[in-house]
Amino acid sequence: MDVSGAIERYQPLVDDWERFLAISRSPLPTCIWVNSTRATVDEVTEFMAAEGIVFERLAWHPEAFRLAEGADAGSRLSYLAGLYHVQEEVSLLPVVALAPRSGDCLLDLCAAPGSKTVHAAAAVGRAGLIVSNDRSGARLNVLRTALHRLGLMNVVTTVCDAAVFPDSARAFDGVIADVPCSCEGTSRKHPAVLSQASVARSRSLAERQRTILSRAIDLCRPGGRVVYATCTYAPEENEQVVGAVLAARDDIRILPFSLPGLLHSTGVTSWKGQDLHPDLVGTMRIWPHQNDTGGFFVALLEKTK
């Protein structure tokens, strides 16, 4: 399959281009995380093993596992009993980066189909609350089914354009802004994206992404955290968006973070002859060949005042 110029331009950023291309065209491994609101990790893994599910723990997440090929994860008793949830491995990163605590009140601003809401709801527990928003109410139906199956009763859904989400009765302890993007990192599920990626499309998305990120920061309490995430490689949608919002505001800073066991690249600080904010080195890029996952970008921000 041809690779578009929009993808080829990333070659200087990737340490092993041929391996990147090969992995980007191969199917994704299946990843699950344990619903520890229903049972302990040990209880769940014992139940899974009794069903004959073969799995290995992720190096960087103590409650997440990669299943062997052919596991048929969505048909197993363990899944049907709500003991685990199937979620792409890299998309676990926003909630892990946010590190919510029990009792936190979080906003998932562009939530559908809802895996990050589900992940966050399990993390904050009964004492916490998630407001899960998307501009498409229909797309939130998948979320509601998952919440029901997993027994997560601490979620309120709203249907609103993220860019104009209204002020709420309280500022949120954390906000997840997993914004609409060009999805270049999803080629292992949607191979055509490698040949159809376009710089023009990335540039056209950036303004809305900046607006959503800025609104996310508005809605976060001082001292709280905002996670900006995409599943694309384009700096126009990643570092340039975060850098632009950093430059326009005096109430946020990037919090560098790392996860032992997860290989990643740092954010770029220069792109196509333009120097970007030096703090962007504290953001995180995941290339598929680094951990055998999809592609992803995460920036963890703290609201300082």
Added chain:
Amino acid sequence: MRQTARYVSLDLHKRTQLLEVVCDRFGISPEVFDGYAFFQGGRRYVMVATVAPGDVPVRESASIGVPFMRVNLPYPKLTTGAVMTFGSYATRNLVDLSIPEAREFVRRRAVLLDASRMARCTGKGYVIVQRRNVVIGLGFVDPKRHGAYLKSLYPGRWSPGP
């Protein structure tokens, strides 16, 4: 923002009545439900959440919590999600299935219970179904009509199919 849900919290009397049905049938202590809000939105379901509709931090919401009980039936029925959350506290009308039986159950097929498991049922009505202390759903027994067969009430849209 689009609001599509208007919920009415159950008053204490209705809440007590609703939970008595569950507690009596399954031998669940009422304290298990402390801290949860129950409210009705529409004719079919009572919903459950960790926050009451009046306490959500947003002015308008599309949904709050998850379905708890379907009430527009001759015998109001806990939802499968509610059973999986609260069913582990049950002390009666609770049966354990083998893996092959559990696989039949989630495919909405009836399971034949032996005498010892039928003895754990107190007569016609709903039965919580589990596998190795993990609740997987709700069934129904009617000894006079169906003998020792446990009818599966596993939701069709959740079933993995044949």
